[in-house]
Amino acid sequence: xxxxxxxxxxxxxxxxxxxxxxxxxxxxxxxxxxxxxxxxxxxxxxxxxxxxxxxxxxxxxxxxxxxxxxxxxxxxxxxxxxxxxxxxxxxxxxxxxxxxxxxxxxxxxxxxxxxxxxxxxxxxxxxxxxxxxxxxxxxxxxxxxxxxxxxxxxxxxxxxxxxxxxxxxxxxxxxxxxxxxxxxxxxxxxxxxxxxxxxxxxxxxxxxxxxxxxxxxxxxxxxxxxxxxxxxxxx
Numbered sequence: 001x002x003x004x005x006x007x008x009x010x011x012x013x014x015x016x017x018x019x020x021x022x023x024x025x026x027x028x029x030x031x032x033x034x035x036x037x038x039x040x041x042x043x044x045x046x047x048x049x050x051x052x053x054x055x056x057x058x059x060x061x062x063x064x065x066x067x068x069x070x071x072x073x074x075x076x077x078x079x080x081x082x083x084x085x086x087x088x089x090x091x092x093x094x095x096x097x098x099x100x101x102x103x104x105x106x107x108x109x110x111x112x113x114x115x116x117x118x119x120x121x122x123x124x125x126x127x128x129x130x131x132x133x134x135x136x137x138x139x140x141x142x143x144x145x146x147x148x149x150x151x152x153x154x155x156x157x158x159x160x161x162x163x164x165x166x167x168x169x170x171x172x173x174x175x176x177x178x179x180x181x182x183x184x185x186x187x188x189x190x191x192x193x194x195x196x197x198x199x200x201x202x203x204x205x206x207x208x209x210x211x212x213x214x215x216x217x218x219x220x221x222x223x224x225x226x227x228x229x230x231x232x233x234x235x
Contacts (some may be wrong), residue, residue: 018044027063027094030085034069038077045084065093071099112149122146122160129166142182151175161185162212170219175211175226184212184221191221 018041020032032041066073066081073081073096082093089183114132122128122136124143133150140146140160147163150171154162158176163171165187174184184191193205209226223234 004107007230019048021048027065028091029067031067032071032081034071042080042084045081049084049087051200059231061092063092065094066096068096068098068100070099071100073100122154124160130202148172158184160161173211173213173232175209175229176211179205179210179223181205186212186214186221189214189219189221 008072020031021176022029022031032045050231064085066085075101078096081096085091085093108131110119110163112132115135116130117135117137118128118130119137120128121138122144124141127145127147128134128136128166128205129147131149131206134146134148135153135155136146137155139156140154140158140162142159144153145163146152146158146161147166149166149169150164151176152162152164154174154176156176157178158174158181160181161175162181163176163185168187170187170189172186174186181191183193206223206225210223211226211229211231211232212221214220214224
């Protein structure tokens, strides 16, 4: 594919540019006008793909970022734009970016950023689950479970199960004053300690508070002293 190094702009009957394509070393960024109607935008984008079909249909595949500015792009609109762009065999839409989100998305984001404090002992058979981070003032007994889409902080003893990053966040942690777990999971990475119980080992795994996190590039759960947690969060 020919290197797109300059800014290409396209026009319809209007003097205003509705679509701007910028070429970078990483690929292409397509900037969509956020004031015109979606129908006008669709027509102009389609015309662009037809006129430059030969350019965009040859050479290696190029990833495209679609920047919608302050235009809200729903799933249907994303599909229409993606289909138009990917008619050119050398284009692959990587992601959409928009400065606008729905009320539901805003609420979800607030929940993800929230910290829920819970004071209780989680007993066998009980599961406490929240969106965002959770701070437990109490213990998690064997057979009990605590889980969150964010981080799990336990000011007490973890003897049961703790799950952080439920929706795939690999940057979350599980922290406990006394770490004596049966199972810890962060996203889809699992730490399981059945041998301790089969061998009738008791007592904490460490002699001070620690947190569990995913070590890279191994993608396995490791442990570090809680007093160093701030260092992990700023990396």
